[in-house]
Amino acid sequence: MNPLMLDTTLINQPAKPVIVALDFASAEKTLDFVQQLEPNLCQLKIGKELFTATGRYLVEQLVLQGYRIFLDLKYHDIPNTVASACKVAADMGVWMVDMHASGGRRMMEAAAEAVSNYSQPPLLIAVTVLTSMTQSELAETGMNLPIDEAVVRLAELSRQAGMNGVVCSAQEATLLRQQLGHEFLLVTPGIRLSTDIKDDQRRIMTPKAALAAGSSYLVMGRPITQSEYPSALLQQINQGLI
Numbered sequence: 001m002n003p004l005m006l007d008t009t010l011i012n013q014p015a016k017p018v019i020v021a022l023d024f025a026s027a028e029k030t031l032d033f034v035q036q037l038e039p040n041l042c043q044l045k046i047g048k049e050l051f052t053a054t055g056r057y058l059v060e061q062l063v064l065q066g067y068r069i070f071l072d073l074k075y076h077d078i079p080n081t082v083a084s085a086c087k088v089a090a091d092m093g094v095w096m097v098d099m100h101a102s103g104g105r106r107m108m109e110a111a112a113e114a115v116s117n118y119s120q121p122p123l124l125i126a127v128t129v130l131t132s133m134t135q136s137e138l139a140e141t142g143m144n145l146p147i148d149e150a151v152v153r154l155a156e157l158s159r160q161a162g163m164n165g166v167v168c169s170a171q172e173a174t175l176l177r178q179q180l181g182h183e184f185l186l187v188t189p190g191i192r193l194s195t196d197i198k199d200d201q202r203r204i205m206t207p208k209a210a211l212a213a214g215s216s217y218l219v220m221g222r223p224i225t226q227s228e229y230p231s232a233l234l235q236q237i238n239q240g241l242i
């Protein structure tokens with residue numbers, strides 16, 4: 001494909017369940033890995049490591065290849081700064097961008113207002129409680145609610161402030177679906193196959209169980225990027241087999 005021409009063939013196709021976290025340190029390693037995938041298999045996530053290494057160049061390359069991109073920079077700053085960053089993300093053509101719900105209502109409202117005039121605004125997602133955190137680690141930060149209550153509180157605030165959904169663990173998906181209905185997006189990292197190790201994740205679930213619990217999208221990094229057959233693994237998840 002001519003790299004300067006946007007591949008529009010997939011734009012109207014529904015998104016797939018998995019967002020693959022491209023946690024690599026260079027464009028070269030990333031593009032090598034992405035060669036094994038196709039835009040109709042999954043969405044891609046660019047987070048802090050890869051974005052720090054490659055900036056907007058790689059985001060735009062992958063958008064041009066027809067991938068929906070989740071720019072996972074978890075903004076947490078004053079309202080004006082986060083709103084301006086969301087506009088730049090929208091200009092890059094990303095599909096989804098996130099911020100910490102703990103940045104508060106005014107920060108999230110400013111972000112929602114900033115992208116409201118785009119014809120295809122990115123989905124705005126707020127991080128509730130990181131999937132690496134346990135109950136005691138949350139308490140150490142001064143937040144003394146049980147994790148699931150903290151997640152519900154932050155998710156309700158996010159929805160009121162105009163977010164399209166939240167990042168949470170799939171372990172909270174059933175509760176959030178009861179409280180917030182079926183339209184609000186639940187983006188769930190901490191996904192592990194039954195044979196995988198947890199790594200630094202703490203609140204985990206298998207892909208099949210997470211989708212059954214109400215997850216909208218499964219964020220998966222190491223289980224896919226370190227697999228010998230990433231494409232076959234994605235196909236099995238897409239078919240609901242694992």
Ligand SMILES: O=c1ccn([C@@H]2O[C@H](COP(=O)(O)O)[C@@H](O)[C@H]2O)c(=O)[nH]1
Pocket residue numbers: 021023047127129130131132167168189190191199201219220221222223
């Ligand atoms: O609560 C959160 C928010 C973001 N993440 C990100 O998701 C991936 C998970 O990667 P794995 O290798 O599957 O653990 C990673 O990029 C995190 O930054 C998260 O894990 N939890």
